[in-house]
Amino acid sequence: MSAYGYSGRLARLLERLGIEPGDKVRVRKGGRVLEGIVMPSYGSGEVLVIKLGNGYNVGVEVEEGSIEKVGRAERGPPGSPVPLLEKVEVGEGRVFVLGCGGTVASRVDYETGAVRPYLTAEELALSSPEMLRYARIEAKQLLSILSEDMKPRLWEEIVRETAKAIEGGYDGIVIAHGTDTMSYTAAALSFAFHKGLPVPIAMTGAQRSSDRPSSDASFNLVAATLVAAKAPFAEVSVVMHGESGDTYALAHRGVRVRKMHSSRRDAFRSVNARPLAKVWPYEGKIELVEREFRRRGGELVVENGFEERVALIKHFPGMIAEVIEALLDKGFRGLVIEGTGLGHVSSDAIAALERAREMGVPVVVSTQTIFGRVNLNVYSTGRRMLAAGAIPVEDMLAEVAYVKLSWALARTRELQEVRRIMTTNLAGEISYFHGMELFPVSPNA
């Protein structure tokens, strides 16, 4: 690939015509005439990307004779830091942005209509120049994957790169990540760094891709940068829209957050806990909601490593025993079950729990109600589950229990030690009491 990401025939054509990103061009294509500013390429480099007058970027295949340069843009194109640095007073902090894929770094492919990852981390960082108000930005695109392709092996890469960045002396780290699995990765980072984290790690993403007018990418990136640069808490947090408008974001604790809506901007919600803070990205304001948190400073301590052969399953009224048996047969080394209500499985599944124990496979129990906590001491089924070795995890989210079990099994296979880790609060994932007011209010109720 040549500079600006264009390649092959297109790169040679642009070079011959003296066209660079930032230049204004006119393209004739199938009877239509498009005018716009040439953008840096994303994707294959074989399609010219131009920003139209309406602000949309389009990808267009150009041929010899179909394109002409009609003017040089006064400022450099997005992706070129110079003009941005001229118009924004750069903050004193230093923030490192680690790009891990997802919609926050995606574009609509106008050829196919699908959404694909695209930006380099620099483009990502500089797409939201307001970030620079709070810090100088350095960036690296670590992964270019869709959110649903996140895996424990990739958590390890993210932990490694994040640790490296923290050692670089930054005031905070922003991790741009797909929203679908962001809370899982947030939990993974929370456990990996629970023994020592000197600066904030603010994860963020976008529910709508950054070339749509309704995109939340920029707002969230700026809010996360503010948290990374200025927040008093050295915690792994997820920083996303707090309500559907562009007013404030919420910084949720990484082990207490869940994506609760498929598409709303304010889909991320703290569960069984208050958020850490409200964040007004354009006003530069952080208002603490939670008063107990880890402060900045101290040493970085990394405990990396995640066992992949762990499954998260959900109880349902039917053949759940067969599901557990099938996973034991398949060689899974740990199971997290979202039980019913207080954490129950059906009576006929208890034999499968006993078999798991005999095989040395820990079975961790959370609840599918999401809110509230498990308690296996109330009903006879719960007591039988305890006798069969089930490990109830209080008010820990099932998804967090899954990540924690994966992390625990990379440290030890000894059942008693796994139990000790799972039932000990390490990063705020367990609390033994929380107020009634933490249950959200439904409409018409």
Next chain:
Amino acid sequence: MSAYGYSGRLARLLERLGIEPGDKVRVRKGGRVLEGIVMPSYGSGEVLVIKLGNGYNVGVEVEEGSIEKVGRAERGPPGSPVPLLEKVEVGEGRVFVLGCGGTVASRVDYETGAVRPYLTAEELALSSPEMLRYARIEAKQLLSILSEDMKPRLWEEIVRETAKAIEGGYDGIVIAHGTDTMSYTAAALSFAFHKGLPVPIAMTGAQRSSDRPSSDASFNLVAATLVAAKAPFAEVSVVMHGESGDTYALAHRGVRVRKMHSSRRDAFRSVNARPLAKVWPYEGKIELVEREFRRRGGELVVENGFEERVALIKHFPGMIAEVIEALLDKGFRGLVIEGTGLGHVSSDAIAALERAREMGVPVVVSTQTIFGRVNLNVYSTGRRMLAAGAIPVEDMLAEVAYVKLSWALARTRELQEVRRIMTTNLAGEISYFHGMELFPVSPNA
């Protein structure tokens, strides 16, 4: 068992001493003296149950010489309808109460501390005399199981008994059920009766057992009876506390409700829909929230039958492909996957979806965010899933999709027909639009 449920040695002792439920007795036990009213037995019949002055029931083993009768109660004991009928003006309606187990019909076993099912349906009905204000009550205890032991085979029994009761000409049916799996059974009834239901079926239960001072059993039973007797909608609903106090209940549509908290009285919430109505059980008031509903009347049409070899699984960032493979190997005939966000699975799981299709196993896709809807047309992964035969089900809850798939597979194994059933709205489980205001408001957000 003798009358009042006592049996064996204890029954003979009580008979010899002329002690019957309602009598006041004094029991000496291990140096303590207990005084209270003899209650009807529940459980084995070998432990005497007495109601103490503080309102609690205790179970106590009595022996010859350790018990004496100290007075005859003025009124009959709870469980004897006569005094209740004297003090309550009985409503004109006729409601049938079907007992299906769960906490609403449970007691704490004071011997072991565990909670166990106990009441007969008559005892259940008459434990809450306010029910009689709205209807004469007839009752049957169909199942005496814990909620987590509910199965598709038992849904069939409940459908059968409910249909029989409806044919008996009642104004409505109350189903007392464990709360943990109540929403699944509500969905099962919704599909079985979607073609014709002349009267309301109001399911209810209790989050705290009925011999605890904080029990919600009575409030919920009265509210459900009011709905069964008087509501204008002939719908399957779940009628439970609307907020934590004893003010109003909510009637949720059976295919739109979810238990969202492990222990709160107001744990049940409508998802992606408004509740059908607010219900004030002691004021006798029903306030409609939803204006579109099936009205009373018409013929009863029953489509019973549920396939048991269906699984509900949840996507997680890890070896989800292996989970799907394991269930295909195990002979499951249908899968519902709670995908990420808009309904995605990881790219490496798409081959497993293709294998499912080759095996004739439908794979239905919902979302683990709970709120919102799936859309497999936005991202490339979704399109690949569609190409592999995945069946997205709009804004249908995953649990409801599981029940519906079980029901659909009992009608047909033909993939195209399963797809048609799953993507057609039958009982209000799918809507193509709903307002933003349906997302609950979190505290501090």
